[in-house]
Amino acid sequence: MARPANQLSNDACPRLPKGVRLTHNEAQGGWVLLAPERVFKADVITAEILKRCTGEATLGAIVDDLANTFAAPRERIHADVMNLLGGLVEKKLLELD
Amino acid sequence: MTTNGASSPAPLGLLAELTHRCPLGCPYCSNPLALDKRDHELDTATWARVFREAASLGILQVHLSGGEPAARRDLPEIVRAARDAGLYSNLITSAVGLTPQTLSKIADEGLDHVQISIQDSDEISADHIAGYKGASTRKRAIAGEVVKLGLPLTINMVVHRANIERVESMVELALSLAATRVEIAHVQYYGWALKNRAALMPTREQVDKAVRQVESLRAKHRGQIVIDAVVPDCYARYPKPCVGGWGRRSLNITPAGRVLPCMLPKLFPGLNSGMCANIRSPTSGTPRRHLQRSAAPIGCMNPANLVRGAIRILAGAVARHS
Numbered sequence: 330m331a332r333p334a335n336q337l338s339n340d341a342c343p344r345l346p347k348g349v350r351l352t353h354n355e356a357q358g359g360w361v362l363l364a365p366e367r368v369f370k371a372d373v374i375t376a377e378i379l380k381r382c383t384g385e386a387t388l389g390a391i392v393d394d395l396a397n398t399f400a401a402p403r404e405r406i407h408a409d410v411m412n413l414l415g416g417l418v419e420k421k422l423l424e425l426d
Numbered sequence: 427m428t429t430n431g432a433s434s435p436a437p438l439g440l441l442a443e444l445t446h447r448c449p450l451g452c453p454y455c456s457n458p459l460a461l462d463k464r465d466h467e468l469d470t471a472t473w474a475r476v477f478r479e480a481a482s483l484g485i486l487q488v489h490l491s492g493g494e495p496a497a498r499r500d501l502p503e504i505v506r507a508a509r510d511a512g513l514y515s516n517l518i519t520s521a522v523g524l525t526p527q528t529l530s531k532i533a534d535e536g537l538d539h540v541q542i543s544i545q546d547s548d549e550i551s552a553d554h555i556a557g558y559k560g561a562s563t564r565k566r567a568i569a570g571e572v573v574k575l576g577l578p579l580t581i582n583m584v585v586h587r588a589n590i591e592r593v594e595s596m597v598e599l600a601l602s603l604a605a606t607r608v609e610i611a612h613v614q615y616y617g618w619a620l621k622n623r624a625a626l627m628p629t630r631e632q633v634d635k636a637v638r639q640v641e642s643l644r645a646k647h648r649g650q651i652v653i654d655a656v657v658p659d660c661y662a663r664y665p666k667p668c669v670g671g672w673g674r675r676s677l678n679i680t681p682a683g684r685v686l687p688c689m690l691p692k693l694f695p696g697l698n699s700g701m702c703a704n705i706r707s708p709t710s711g712t713p714r715r716h717l718q719r720s721a722a723p724i725g726c727m728n729p730a731n732l733v734r735g736a737i738r739i740l741a742g743a744v745a746r747h748s
Contacts, residue, residue, distance in 0.1 A: 346578070347576050347577060347578065348538050348539045348577060348578035349578075350514065350538075352486075354484060354486060355484075356435065356436045356482075356483065356484025357434055357435065357436055357438075357484050357486065358434075358435055361486060363486055363487065363514040363538075364578075365516065365538075365539040365541070365578050365580050365606070365607055366487070366489070366516055366539070366541070366580065366607075368438050368439075368486055368487065370434075418649065419648060419649045420652055421578075421606040421607065421649075421651070421652050
């Protein structure tokens with residue numbers, strides 16, 4: 330059952346819903362998020378976050394993984410992830426299990 | 427098709443008008459006044475080739491439209507071809523003529539999204555506008571099937587004088603159908619809509635009120651449903667930027683295979699854009715070059731001039747007919 334954006338807790342499992350896909354396109358110059366009649370350009374960081382939103386990893390685990398992989402401060406990553414995912418949930422581009 | 431504002435090196439979308447056939451008779455239809463004949467429609471294999479070529483240009487999404495795309499018996503094969511070409515597919519349908527069986531088949535073939543038009547929240551008015559008794563019931567039933575199949579659903583509401591007082595209840599209807607998105611598409615007065623504008627065109631006060639209602643509905647339903655809305659050009663403060671410049675953001679292919687940079691040339695037959703290609707033209711070389719030729723020259727032109735030119739034509743059309 331999908332949760333609203335204000336339920337972005339560490340134990341939520343974010344997932345791209347059916348009809349929303351992250352894909353890399355050479356001609357478009359990078360990562361793009363495809364949604365119903367909409368296209369969003371995604372920078373490398375956004376793509377790294379969204380690749381991990383499989384519905385199986387918790388938000389907390391995703392932040393940990395990113396902090397380790399990119400040797401960046403956990404708090405900063407957490408803030409960036411919350412910001413990105415909150416916006417996507419509101420736009421119906423991401424679900425929280 | 428909307429984006430997050432960044433410009434792209436290649437067009438993003440392809441509007442594939444599979445047929446001009448349709449069981450409905452909406453007075454604002456975006457079909458041209460002269461419809462392409464059924465026996466001139468591109469066949470399945472040609473659409474499959476077009477999709478492959480579009481993907482190679484960098485196009486990301488195809489909008490399977492018409493007329494009524496469900497009037498094509500080969501719709502499942504067409505959806506499969508879009509999927510095989512790596513394109514994200516949107517079905518733009520009235521739901522009339524689309525059976526639950528066909529819907530299930532095209533979902534299996536990998537369709538990504540369904541947009542269903544609804545003419546009004548009031549069912550009697552809705553069927554009257556569509557010119558088809560029972561249309562409303564069919565649309566609601568198929569909307570339910572889309573959601574059952576787990577596909578995202580957009581409800582498209584075409585707004586004009588006959589239904590503009592019911593914008594709020596139309597959004598409530600979209601919510602009750604579990605749509606993730608609703609498009610409030612005010613009629614644009616070209617083609618059939620221009621001919622029928624005496625019955626369709628709302629007043630400025632009606633449009634302003636509708637705009638305010640949409641704003642408060644957006645705030646009220648934030649996170650529940652996405653509301654995309656476009657006001658009619660004739661009442662906007664400034665004309666909209668013209669699809670980002672012809673051929674930049676999207677391409678339009680008619681049922682008989684004309685490649686157009688936007689809706690404009692088919693609604694203004696006398697307009698010589700010099701940019702139209704014909705997929706079947708024997709003198710135009712290999713098929714791949716048809717789409718490329720449409721894209722490349724447009725990219726070389728100063729988009730600002732194209733935008734200004736197009737807007738003057740459109741504004742002039744409404745003014746001349748007033």
